[in-house]
Amino acid sequence: MELAFGHSHTTLVYNLCFPYRRHSFSFSPSFSLKPKIFMSLFSSKSTSASSSSIRNFFSSTSDYSPDLPETPKQNQQQQHPWLIVGLGNPGKEYNGTRHNVGFEMIDALADAEGIYMSSVNFRALLGKGFIGNVPVMLAKPQTFVNSSGESVGAIVSYYKIPLKQVLVIFDDLDLPFSKLRLLPKGGHGGQNGMRNIIDHFKGNRDFPRLRIGIGRPPGKMDTVNYVLGPFNQQECEELDFIFQRCVEAIRILLLEGFDKSAQFVNGAKSIKLT
Numbered sequence: 001m002e003l004a005f006g007h008s009h010t011t012l013v014y015n016l017c018f019p020y021r022r023h024s025f026s027f028s029p030s031f032s033l034k035p036k037i038f039m040s041l042f043s044s045k046s047t048s049a050s051s052s053s054i055r056n057f058f059s060s061t062s063d064y065s066p067d068l069p070e071t072p073k074q075n076q077q078q079q080h081p082w083l084i085v086g087l088g089n090p091g092k093e094y095n096g097t098r099h100n101v102g103f104e105m106i107d108a109l110a111d112a113e114g115i116y117m118s119s120v121n122f123r124a125l126l127g128k129g130f131i132g133n134v135p136v137m138l139a140k141p142q143t144f145v146n147s148s149g150e151s152v153g154a155i156v157s158y159y160k161i162p163l164k165q166v167l168v169i170f171d172d173l174d175l176p177f178s179k180l181r182l183l184p185k186g187g188h189g190g191q192n193g194m195r196n197i198i199d200h201f202k203g204n205r206d207f208p209r210l211r212i213g214i215g216r217p218p219g220k221m222d223t224v225n226y227v228l229g230p231f232n233q234q235e236c237e238e239l240d241f242i243f244q245r246c247v248e249a250i251r252i253l254l255l256e257g258f259d260k261s262a263q264f265v266n267g268a269k270s271i272k273l274t
Contacts, residue, residue, distance in 0.1 A: 081128075081136060081159065081165070082134060082167065082254060083139060083159070083161050085139045087102035088103030099145060102140075105246050108243040113131050115128070120142070122155045122158065124140060124142055131254050132255045145193040147196055163207040171212055172213050174189065177235060178242050180249070180265045182258075185205050185206045249261050249265045
């Protein structure tokens with residue numbers, strides 16, 4: 001698939017849009033974990049063993065996490081990690097393109113929460129940590145967008161993650177640029193990555209998704225070239241604000257519930273570019 005722009009041009013635009021996001025968000029180091037203890041949370045294949053690992057994890061990390069909010073014992077026993085997935089294409093040539101806004105959002109969330117995207121498994125770049133007192137796994141599938149389900153399905157199957165705790169973030173042509181939409185379930189909306197994920201979930205669509213509007217291509221511009229092209233200068237100026245809203249929405253989702261997060265996200269107006 002050929003693109004309508006050169007690699008050097010894409011790199012330049014990417015550097016302008018995403019200079020170094022670690023300085024754009026409020027870093028909240030709410031935990032300091034010993035690696036062996038941390039990995040025990042995600043190492044079990046069985047649901048019962050996973051629940052036990054989570055209970056042991058929280059009880060054994062109190063000395064290392066003085067700022068971690070205390071959780072009642074009955075909640076600890078029921079707590080499972082969330083999987084938060086951003087869709088995109090691997091490779092430097094796709095950095096900063098509209099189709100990779102899911103990847104950029106995962107990077108923004110990782111920076112905001114102090115989570116290192118430091119391991120590769122299940123054909124995905126992974127990061128594990130906490131948002132508040134909720135264990136999370138962040139994932140950027142390295143399968144290319146249209147085959148995202150191969151990676152996401154394997155992660156969900158291995159860790160026995162309930163689908164209601166799998167949040168998928170992706171670009172949406174049918175939403176105006178910067179418009180956000182958080183939904184508890186639904187179809188693929190013509191997004192091939194979502195289509196592939198649903199296929200790997202055996203047709204189950206009951207998982208939340210955060211859609212980030214990128215708008216339709218102008219004039220008669222080819223759709224493929226548009227989604228695989230870089231954001232323009234005006235869009236770049238607004239992306240940090242959009243990502244900050246998404247970070248806050250995810251925090252609300254995990255800590256206060258879906259309804260409050262949806263109210264926060266879906267009630268906001270999109271940014272009008274002039």
